[in-house]
Amino acid sequence: MIYNLIIIGGGPAGITAGIYASRQRMKTLLITKELGGQIAEKAVDIENWPGNIKIAGPNLVNNFISHLKKQEVEIKYGEVRKIEKENNNFTIRTTENEKLFSSAVIIATGADPRPLEVPGEKEFIGKGVSYCVTCDGPLFKNKDIAIIGGGNAGFEAAIFMTNYASKIYILEYGSEIKADAENQEEAKKSKNIEVIKNAIIKEIKGDKMVNGLVYENSVTKKIKNLKVQGVFVEIGSQPATSLAKGLVDFNERDEIKVEFETFQTKTPGLFAVGDVNTGKYKQIITAAGEGCKAALAAYEYVKKQK
Numbered sequence: 001m002i003y004n005l006i007i008i009g010g011g012p013a014g015i016t017a018g019i020y021a022s023r024q025r026m027k028t029l030l031i032t033k034e035l036g037g038q039i040a041e042k043a044v045d046i047e048n049w050p051g052n053i054k055i056a057g058p059n060l061v062n063n064f065i066s067h068l069k070k071q072e073v074e075i076k077y078g079e080v081r082k083i084e085k086e087n088n089n090f091t092i093r094t095t096e097n098e099k100l101f102s103s104a105v106i107i108a109t110g111a112d113p114r115p116l117e118v119p120g121e122k123e124f125i126g127k128g129v130s131y132c133v134t135c136d137g138p139l140f141k142n143k144d145i146a147i148i149g150g151g152n153a154g155f156e157a158a159i160f161m162t163n164y165a166s167k168i169y170i171l172e173y174g175s176e177i178k179a180d181a182e183n184q185e186e187a188k189k190s191k192n193i194e195v196i197k198n199a200i201i202k203e204i205k206g207d208k209m210v211n212g213l214v215y216e217n218s219v220t221k222k223i224k225n226l227k228v229q230g231v232f233v234e235i236g237s238q239p240a241t242s243l244a245k246g247l248v249d250f251n252e253r254d255e256i257k258v259e260f261e262t263f264q265t266k267t268p269g270l271f272a273v274g275d276v277n278t279g280k281y282k283q284i285i286t287a288a289g290e291g292c293k294a295a296l297a298a299y300e301y302v303k304k305q306k
Contacts, residue, residue, distance in 0.1 A: 002101040003029045004302050005295070006092055008080050008243070009108030011037020012284050013274030015064045016291030017106050017298075022071035024299040029074045029100065031092070036061040037110055038131075038275075039284060047138060049284060057126075060284075080243050083107075085267060088305055103305055104269040104298040107256065108291060109240035111275040111282075116148060116233055120204030128210025129231050133157040134283065140230045142166050146213045148201060149234035150174070155183035157234050162190045169226055171199040171215060204231055239276050251278050262297035263290055269301050 005021050007014045010032025021028040039046070039057045047054050068075075082093040083105060092100040113131035115121060121129055130136040133147075137157075141164045147154050150172025158168045170187070175198055177184060187193045198218040205212035213226045239255050241248070248265040249257040256265060256272040260279070263271045271294040274287035 002089060002103060003027050004102070005029075005104045005106065005298050006031065006090070006100060006102035007106045007108060008032070008083075008092070009037070009106075009110060009274070009276075010035040010075075011108060011110050011274060011287065012039065012064060013037075013110070013287035013291035013294075014106070014108035015068045016288040017108060017273065017295040018068050018073040018291075019071055020292050020295035021298065022073050024295070025072075026295075026299055026302065028072075029076060029102070030068075031076045031078055031080055031094070031100075033077065033079055035065050035068070035075075038112070046135065046284065048135075080109075083244050083247060083270070085247060085270070088269070090269065103302045105271070106291070106294050106298060107241075107244055107270070107272040107276055108274050108287075109243070109276050111237040111239035111255075113233060114236045114238055116201055116204075116235070118201050118203055120206065120210075121233075124204055124206050124210045124231075127208065128206060128229060129204060129233065131233050132282075133160050133232050133234075136232075137161055137164055140165050143229040144227060145169070145230035145232060146171055146226055146228045147232045147234055149236075150195070150197070151178040151234070151236075152180055152183055153236070154234040155179040155187050157232055158193050159183070159186050159190070161232075162192060165230075166192060167228075168193045169213075169228065170195045171201065171213075172197045173199060173201075173218075175219075237275070241276055244270070244272070248272065261293075263294040264297060264301075269298070269305075271298060 004026040005028045007030040018030045079095045081095045084091045090102045090105045144167040145165045146169045199215045203214040247267040255278045258277045273290035273294045275282050
């Protein structure tokens, strides 16, 4: 059997693509390890989803899933190992050694934030530990926070958080700050941003919520404690793109290059949406919008192949 469309990934981008593909009466299969994506685990209260002034991440995910399951979309729980293309059809190889066939494919596998891998990190995800300042930043109004990472992402996060936090610590592992000079200069204008270099994070502490951070100075070897109510991890992300090697072009961060009108890759019929592509803004709403556009573009592509 050959599907019209196979969607790989069950986050906001993949789910929205599934809904729109169903509306176009496409025979669609969605493959995912689990439905919901990052917001199922890491977003606490979401305050920028239109129509909901505030909604808990799990509740929004449940809304997405309920909507998807009312569509004529086949859902398969699993993981894709490789995408191949021969003539006009794609072959999807799963980790269970299954072979599935489709006329078009949408990659919506997302990108996982690179974790610190320190004690307390996993325990306090959603309880003070966050990987997205634009998602969770407003929840830390008038609180002291730590941002881990002295690159552009860390400094941009700190600058954004000057709108909310009372005190912002930027902790950089190395002895040199990696952020662009422009971001460093902007951060210096704020009296509530403090940069700490040579900081090796040892532990995130808390009770029900985060209340402290322990780090070691790599030069003096002294252990220091910061009293903070929030920790934002900004040390990069790991896009799940290896399954498409040979069919797409990547940037230096292994994100997939696409044409931003249709989100098609260099391979006709293969699309990439959400955090997995080179788009600058990584938001729930932008991922959903990209899923919509790619599904409509996939419909047009499949129609032309008949």
